[in-house]
Amino acid sequence: MATFLVETPAPELPALELVRVHPADPRATFLLADLQAEYDRLYPSQAEAAEADKEINAYLAEVFTPEQGG
Structure with missing residues (x-):
């Protein structure tokens, strides 16, 4: 069986912007x-889902800031 490589241009992707928030x-x-x-x-x-929700919400958002080492 023959394998053929067809070169097609990659689709253009939208620009990504990373923002630290x-x-x-x-x-x-x-x-x-x-x-x-x-x-x-x-x-x-x-x-388990209730425990996961509790775990996710157990800490204030400020704990995850760069100032707090997060």
């Missing part, structure tokens, strides 16, 4: 929601 910044909301969804996926039982 405070954990309480609204722009970080989707990241925290995604983290919660990942915990829910990893720990599917209701009790």
Whole structure:
């Protein structure tokens, strides 16, 4: 069986902008929601999900700032 390599130009991707924000910044909301969804996926039982939610929300956002070593 012959294998052919077809060279096609890569699609142009939109420019990415990385922005450092405070954990309480609204722009970080989707990241925290995604983290919660990942915990829910990893720990599917209701009790484990409740524990994951409690763990995620156990610390103030300020704990994760550069000033606090986060």
